[in-house]
Structures are given as structure tokens and as C-alpha cells.
Amino acid sequence: MTQTLPPPATSAVDQAHRLSLDPLAMPERLLLGPGPSNAHPDVLAAMARPPVGHLDHTFLRLMGEVQELLRYAWQTDNRLTIPVSATGSAAWETCIANTVERGDTFLVAINGYFGHRMADMASRYGANVVIIKKPMGQAFSLEELEAALVEHQPRLLGLIHAETSAGVLQPMEGVGEACRRHGTLLLLDTVTSLGGVPLFLDRWGVDMSYSCSQKCLSCPPGLGPVTIGPRAEERLKSRTGKVPNWYLDITLLSQYWGSDRVYHHTAPVNMNYGLREALRLLAEEGLDAAWQRHRRNAELLWEGLQSLGLKLAVDERLRLPTLTTVYIPEGVDGKAFARSLLDEEGVEIGCGLGDFAGKVWRIGLMGQNSAAENVERLIDLLRQRLPGAA
Amino acid sequence: MTQTLPPPATSAVDQAHRLSLDPLAMPERLLLGPGPSNAHPDVLAAMARPPVGHLDHTFLRLMGEVQELLRYAWQTDNRLTIPVSATGSAAWETCIANTVERGDTFLVAINGYFGHRMADMASRYGANVVIIKKPMGQAFSLEELEAALVEHQPRLLGLIHAETSAGVLQPMEGVGEACRRHGTLLLLDTVTSLGGVPLFLDRWGVDMSYSCSQKCLSCPPGLGPVTIGPRAEERLKSRTGKVPNWYLDITLLSQYWGSDRVYHHTAPVNMNYGLREALRLLAEEGLDAAWQRHRRNAELLWEGLQSLGLKLAVDERLRLPTLTTVYIPEGVDGKAFARSLLDEEGVEIGCGLGDFAGKVWRIGLMGQNSAAENVERLIDLLRQRLPGAA
Numbered sequence: 001m002t003q004t005l006p007p008p009a010t011s012a013v014d015q016a017h018r019l020s021l022d023p024l025a026m027p028e029r030l031l032l033g034p035g036p037s038n039a040h041p042d043v044l045a046a047m048a049r050p051p052v053g054h055l056d057h058t059f060l061r062l063m064g065e066v067q068e069l070l071r072y073a074w075q076t077d078n079r080l081t082i083p084v085s086a087t088g089s090a091a092w093e094t095c096i097a098n099t100v101e102r103g104d105t106f107l108v109a110i111n112g113y114f115g116h117r118m119a120d121m122a123s124r125y126g127a128n129v130v131i132i133k134k135p136m137g138q139a140f141s142l143e144e145l146e147a148a149l150v151e152h153q154p155r156l157l158g159l160i161h162a163e164t165s166a167g168v169l170q171p172m173e174g175v176g177e178a179c180r181r182h183g184t185l186l187l188l189d190t191v192t193s194l195g196g197v198p199l200f201l202d203r204w205g206v207d208m209s210y211s212c213s214q215k216c217l218s219c220p221p222g223l224g225p226v227t228i229g230p231r232a233e234e235r236l237k238s239r240t241g242k243v244p245n246w247y248l249d250i251t252l253l254s255q256y257w258g259s260d261r262v263y264h265h266t267a268p269v270n271m272n273y274g275l276r277e278a279l280r281l282l283a284e285e286g287l288d289a290a291w292q293r294h295r296r297n298a299e300l301l302w303e304g305l306q307s308l309g310l311k312l313a314v315d316e317r318l319r320l321p322t323l324t325t326v327y328i329p330e331g332v333d334g335k336a337f338a339r340s341l342l343d344e345e346g347v348e349i350g351c352g353l354g355d356f357a358g359k360v361w362r363i364g365l366m367g368q369n370s371a372a373e374n375v376e377r378l379i380d381l382l383r384q385r386l387p388g389a390a
Numbered sequence: 391m392t393q394t395l396p397p398p399a400t401s402a403v404d405q406a407h408r409l410s411l412d413p414l415a416m417p418e419r420l421l422l423g424p425g426p427s428n429a430h431p432d433v434l435a436a437m438a439r440p441p442v443g444h445l446d447h448t449f450l451r452l453m454g455e456v457q458e459l460l461r462y463a464w465q466t467d468n469r470l471t472i473p474v475s476a477t478g479s480a481a482w483e484t485c486i487a488n489t490v491e492r493g494d495t496f497l498v499a500i501n502g503y504f505g506h507r508m509a510d511m512a513s514r515y516g517a518n519v520v521i522i523k524k525p526m527g528q529a530f531s532l533e534e535l536e537a538a539l540v541e542h543q544p545r546l547l548g549l550i551h552a553e554t555s556a557g558v559l560q561p562m563e564g565v566g567e568a569c570r571r572h573g574t575l576l577l578l579d580t581v582t583s584l585g586g587v588p589l590f591l592d593r594w595g596v597d598m599s600y601s602c603s604q605k606c607l608s609c610p611p612g613l614g615p616v617t618i619g620p621r622a623e624e625r626l627k628s629r630t631g632k633v634p635n636w637y638l639d640i641t642l643l644s645q646y647w648g649s650d651r652v653y654h655h656t657a658p659v660n661m662n663y664g665l666r667e668a669l670r671l672l673a674e675e676g677l678d679a680a681w682q683r684h685r686r687n688a689e690l691l692w693e694g695l696q697s698l699g700l701k702l703a704v705d706e707r708l709r710l711p712t713l714t715t716v717y718i719p720e721g722v723d724g725k726a727f728a729r730s731l732l733d734e735e736g737v738e739i740g741c742g743l744g745d746f747a748g749k750v751w752r753i754g755l756m757g758q759n760s761a762a763e764n765v766e767r768l769i770d771l772l773r774q775r776l777p778g779a780a
Contacts, residue, residue, distance in 0.1 A: 012590070014462075015462075016461075016467070017459065017461035017467075018459075018673050018676075018677075019459055020673065020674070021670045021673070023432065023667070024436045024439065024452075024666060024667050024670075026440075026663065027448055028440060029440070031442075031443055033443055035656060036443060036444065036656060036659060038440060039440060039441055039660075044439070044660075045438060046413075047660060048434040048438035049414065049416055049434070050418060050419070050434065051421070051429055051610045051611070052419045052421075052738075053419065053421055053423055053426060054426065056419065058416055062414075065409060065411060069407065069408075069409055071406075071407035072404075072407035072408045072409070077406070085477050085612070086477075086637065087475050087476075087655050087656055087657075087658060088655070088656070089636070089637055089655040090475075090476060090480075090655075117636075120636060121636045123632070124632055124633070124634050125634070200402070212656065214441075214656060214659075220658065220660040220661075221656040222475070222660065222661050242514055243514070244634060245635060246479070246514055247476065247479055247483050248637075263743070264479075265477050265478070265479040266425060266426060266477055266478070266479075266604060267477075267611065268477060268610065268612030268661070269426060269610055270434075270611075270664075271610075271658070271661065273414055273416065274660075276411075276414060277413070277414050280411045280414075283411070284410070286408075287403050348442075
């Protein structure tokens with residue numbers, strides 16, 4: 001005989017954690033840090049639409065639109081192109097969980113904080129992680145990468161296209177071809193480049209990439225676009241045993257996102273409303289125009305910072321238009337300065353990570369925030385608030 | 391010498407995937423399926439607020455509010471209580487990834503679709519999965535569970551509190567005590583019960599639980615609340631080796647959500663705005679009142695369905711107030727009927743899963759959707775549209 005529960009008694013509920021709160025009231029911020037950046041008003045309005053069901057045919061159509069526009073943004077024909085129902089880090093792990101098998105040699109090129117994360121993730125899936133390293137602020141030359149491919153013959157190479165901790169843009173010419181010569185899959189982090197700097201996944205021979213919603217796409221954080229090309233799909237098919245991660249199993253995900261529409265999990269409906277609008281706006285502007293705008297405003301920022309006597313951390317040839325690292329001047333407490341800028345002016349800039357901690361500020365101009373008026377506002381504020389700048 | 395990229399040429403961008411779309415326009419739905427349910431207007435308004443940074447002190451305060459209100463909703467003091475930055479399935483996997491080690495015996499009690507998922511997930515982490523089974527529509531007695539604990543001496547027992555595929559509420563009396571007697575961790579799925587039916591995690595001796603944002607909390611999908619108690623924390627500490635999942639590593643997550651505030655990933659800021667409002671509204675109504683409302687409206691629905699001559703799939707003693715399974719009458723194409731209800735009336739009901747596929751409809755009354763007027767609307771529509779109902 002199955003036992004039934006006693007009916008709930010009002011006195012039984014413990015009130016200890018029952019906070020009594022006012023309705024949400026958050027401050028307005030201009031987000032010029034490493035992300036999130038401000039979301040476009042149309043994106044926010046879309047997120048406030050009442051949700052439909054995650055298997056509603058109107059939502060399935062929207063899923064197709066999101067996939068197609070992601071292909072445009074990445075310049076890829078990859079069938080397996082979807083937003084993972086989590087943030088960019090989970091999209092990253094999707095690539096690794098699905099294609100790494102125990103004992104695979106995974107070459108990680110580290111020139112900042114995020115390379116270390118790549119190594120940590122890969123090691124959790126049993127990869128034999130091999131590291132090549134450059135100081136923060138530098139990029140890898142094709143020769144350096146190819147030498148490592150020759151030496152280690154890795155099954156995968158993990159590379160960061162836009163290093164958000166360092167402000168470096170990795171040159172991609174020849175890298176994909178070199179990986180193909182050595183039978184290596186190329187995994188490229190495009191978290192801070194998708195929609196902001198020139199990116200041609202297929203032309204570059206990139207096999208897998210991941211990004212996020214909250215940087216150059218002007219959407220809040222919460223979705224992690226991922227794309228997996230034919231060579232990586234082959235690797236998937238030749239796996240022995242299940243992917244050791246259920247939520248990020250791309251085969252299960254693609255049955256939901258593909259024509260089968262098999263239930264896997266409940267997609268974040270409203271986040272996808274937002275991402276669809278963000279991608280629609282990007283397509284409306286056009287990739288070229290968006291890239292050029294990011295470049296133009298970055299140059300304005302660089303000139304402005306230098307006019308204040310500040311020193312940029314990355315050589316112009318490798319400097320990332322979407323995220324600028326600038327040295328904190330002598331005698332200034334970088335963290336306290338950023339905090340007062342946030343509290344007194346509502347403007348967020350980022351502090352350093354990893355080897356750049358305490359040394360640089362990180363200034364992002366991403367998505368709709370890449371605008372001349374934002375550059376002018378920030379430069380004016382720095383001029384007013386930095387001792388000695390005039 | 392590092393190679394630089396050629397400047398982007400306008401002609402270089404491939405326009406093949408550049409969809410030209412109208413602004414988002416989605417239909418209004420009354421979501422009476424297995425979830426998502428309709429979000430509360432205040433929740434949607436909160437989600438449309440401009441995001442602040444994920445390390446902004448105002449957001450860190452909000453994170454604390456969300457954690458505290460989750461403890462209230464679950465009736466637990468667990469320190470490790472957070473919303474995972476993904477959907478409920480990822481919260482589920484968080485429990486498993488962190489506490490299962492290769493070779494652990496994991497007892498899964500299956501009385502519906504979701505028990506099979508529990509077994510699949512656990513097997514991916516190397517568990518020795520042992521299954522006990524009941525037909526859909528039934529629950530496990532304490533005697534049956536204890537007999538399996540005695541026989542298999544598992545390190546974990548996975549149990550579904552509210553089986554969303556079957557519409558069954560699992561009686562919990564004595565289960566936690568039995569697990570403690572056998573040194574077994576109790577993992578309880580509360581995806582369709584949190585906020586909707588009486589739930590006392592600590593009093594019941596539940597060691598871990600997970601839920602979602604989109605059912606009885608009236609928030610869109612996108613966050614997966616998870617809570618991990620002291621006995622499960624002990625297991626965490628005694629692990630050998632890293633958790634084989636980076637994104638869901640609760641130790642890394644708790645450094646971000648705890649007092650350390652160490653950067654791990656970028657939290658879905660706007661989704662957390664929404665969840666904070668959803669939990670605030672639940673605390674304002676009070677758990678008792680919310681549970682009683684769900685029960686009252688479920689009884690209205692059951693009476694209404696029976697008055698139409700329809701047969702409910704679950705015995706009243708085990709019937710889940712938040713999700714009702716009702717047999718599709720002879721001669722009716724259940725899927726086509728649900729589709730026409732959606733397209734012609736804007737009302738979503740769910741079809742069957744697993745052994746109930748093609749046999750039942752699933753009607754959810756969750757969160758703010760648990761209201762007498764919704765029950766009346768649905769019963770009226772069924773009366774009009776079902777052949778023979780009058």
C-alpha cells in the first residue's frame with residue numbers, strides 16, 4: 001500500500017528564508033567592460049514577449065532562423081550550428097565534450113586567461129593536454145603553431161581568436177591549412193569576435209567554434225552559439241561510447257534542433273527571442289558594416305586613450321577592436337577607480353585578469369556599444385577623473 | 391614575424407545565409423501543457439530591464455536574494471543553493487556530475503520517461519546503474535524502495551517527486567530516513583513540484599534536488615535551480631580527481647555564487663532578473679497559499695474532465711496537482727486535436743511521452759496558470775470540440 005503524504009499544515013512552512021523584497025530596481029549602466037555589453041532595446045523588448053511552448057511550430061520556425069543567421073554571422077555552412085541553452089562557456093565545453101576522447105592529444109595555445117580554461121576543460125575529458133605559451137599581449141605566428149603541430153601531432157588544436165583577457169586578435173592566415181596537413185581539428189574561440197571583427201570560419205578551415213550572446217551581438221548573456229563542421233562531425237561518428245556529458249551531447253541536441261525535433265530539454269524560449277532579434281539586427285546592418293563600425297570606434301578609442309597619455313598594452317598590428325587593454329597609470333588604484341566610475345557615473349570598465357591583473361583596464365566596445373558617443377563619454381570621464389590627464 | 395590579416399573586403403562576405411526578417415512577432419498562447427507555463431507579467435518586465443555586469447555589486451546582491459528565496463521555496467537551509475546558468479536538465483546533471491564517481495552504484499526508480507533520463511545521465515558518469523521499475527501512473531511504496539536499498543546498497547538513489555510524463559506525485563514519507571539508514575544519498579527531481587506542491591527538502595532528508603524556472607515559478611525557461619545538502623557536500627570533498635564537467639562543477643560555481651565571487655562564467659543576468667521576480671512573487675503569496683491554490687484548481691480540473699466523461703490516468707491518491715494526465719477518448723487523434731486547439735484557440739496542452747505516447751493528454755496548471763478561469767476556459771473548449779462531450 002503506497003503511503004500518502006499528510007496534508008500541508010500552514011504552520012509547517014519554515015519562514016526563515018522568506019525574504020520580503022521590493023520589485024526589481026536595477027541601475028542603468030553603460031557596459032564598457034569585457035562583457036556583457038548593453039543589449040539592444042529591440043532585443044530586450046523581444047525577451048519580454050510571453051513565451052510560447054518550446055515545441056510550438058512557431059518556435060521551431062524561429063529556431064531555424066536563429067541557426068541560419070548564426071551561419072551568416074560565422075560565415076559557415078555547417079549543418080550543426082545551434083545556440084546551446086547555456087552561456088558561452090557551455091558552448092565551449094560542447095565542442096570539447098563531443099570530440100575529445102580519452103588519451104587524445106589536445107594542443108592548447110595559451111596567450112591569456114582563457115587558454116588556461118581550455119586546458120582545464122580538455123583535461124576533464126581525459127585529453128593529453130600539451131601547451132604552447134606566449135606572454136599576454138602577443139599572438140602566435142603561423143610558424144610557431146606549425147612547429148607545435150609537427151612536434152605533437154595533436155588530434156585537436158585549441159586557439160583563441162580574440163583573447164578577452166589580453167585584447168589580442170590572433171592572425172588566422174594559414175592556420176586551418178596547417179591543421180589539415182597534420183590531421184588536426186581546429187577549435188577556435190570566437191567569444192569576443194563574432195559580429196565584431198572579420199571572421200570567415202569556412203574559408204579559414206575552422207572545424208569548430210563557439211561564442212556567446214552578450215558581447216558583439218548586443219543580447220544579454222544566456223545562450224552559447226556553437227558550430228561544428230564536417231571534419232568534426234566525422235570524429236563524432238567514430239567515437240566509441242557515449243559522450244560523457246548529457247546536456248551538451250550534440251547528437252541529442254541536433255535531434256531537437258534538426259528536422260526530427262525530438263524533445264531533449266526545454267529551450268530557453270525568451271533568450272532565443274532575444275538572440276533572434278540580435279542576429280536579425282546584425283543581418284540588417286550587414287557584417288561588413290558591423291566590422292567596420294567596430295574598427296572605426298576602436299581607433300577613436302585608441303587615439304583618445306593615447307591623447308590622455310595612456311599606454312595601450314597590445315601592439316597595433318594585433319590589437320583587438322572589440323576589447324582594448326590599457327595600462328593603469330602609475331599611482332592609480334585601478335580597481336577603486338573602476339568602482340567609482342561605476343558608482344558615480346554608471347559606466348563599467350573591466351579590470352585585468354591573469355597576468356594582467358592589477359596592470360590593465362579592459363575597455364570593451366561591442367555590439368551597439370561600439371558607438372562614437374560612448375567613446376567620447378568615456379574619454380571625457382577619464383580626462384576629468386584621472387590625475388594628471390588633461 | 392606575425393602575419394597580419396588582409397583588411398576585410400566588402401565583396402568577401404558570403405550573403406547566402408543572410409536572412410532578411412521582420413521584427414519578432416510571436417502568437418499569444420495559454421500554456422496548459424507540461425511546461426513552460428506562462429510567465430508572470432512582472433517577470434517578463436524584469437527580463438526586459440537593461441543588464442548590469444555579472445560582477446556588478448548590485449547583481450551580486452540580487453544573486454544572494456535568489457539563493458535565499460530558493461531556500462524558502464525548497465524549505466532547505468542548504469548553503470549550496472543556486473540557479474545553474476542553463477535549464478533544469480543541466481541542474482539535474484550538476485547533481486550527478488558532482489557526486490557520482492566511476493563504479494558507484496546508482497539506484498534509479500523509474501515510473502515514467504524521466505527516470506530513463508536519470509539512468510542515461512548517471513551512466514555517462516560511470517555509475518553502475520541499477521533500476522527498479524513501476525508502470526507509468528504508479529508510485530513506489532516505502533517498502534519497495536527500502537527493499538531495493540537493502541538489496542543493492544547504492545551510494546545514490548534517484549527519485550522523481552513529480553513525474554511530468556505520468557502525472558504522479560511520489561509519496562516521500564520515510565524515504566529520507568531509509569536512505570540514511572543505508573548510507574545512500576537521496577537525489578530528488580522537483581522540476582514539476584517546486585512552488586506547486588508541498589515540498590520540505592530538509593525535513594524529508596533529501597540530499598540533493600534540482601528544478602527549473604519555467605513551471606510552477608512562472609518564469610521563462612533558462613535557469614536550473616539546484617541545491618546540495620551537507621551529506622552530498624561531504625561526498626564532494628572526498629572525490630578523487632576533478633569533476634568531469636567544467637561548466638557544472640559545483641565547487642567552481644560556488645566560488646562565484648559564494649562570498650569569493652570568483653569569475654567562472656558570465657551569469658545570464660536578465661534570466662536572473664526574471665527568476666528573482668518570480669521567487670519574490672512566490673514569497674509574497676506564501677508557499678502554503680501557492681500549494682493550496684494549485685491543489686484547488688487541480689481539483690476543479692479533475693471534476694471538469696470527469697464531467698465530460700473523460701478518464702484520468704492516475705489514481706486520486708497519487709495524482710499530481712500541477713500536471714494531470716487524462717486518457718484521449720476512443721476515436722480521437724490526440725495529436726491533431728492538440729494542434730487544432732493550439733492553432734485555433736491559442737491553448738497548448740501536451741501529448742503523452744514514453745509509454746503514455748498516443749494514450750494521454752497532459753494538462754499543466756502551474757504557477758500563475760493555476761487559476762479557475764483557465765480551468766473553465768479549457769473545460770469549455772473541450773466540451774465544444776470533443777465529439778460526444780456535452
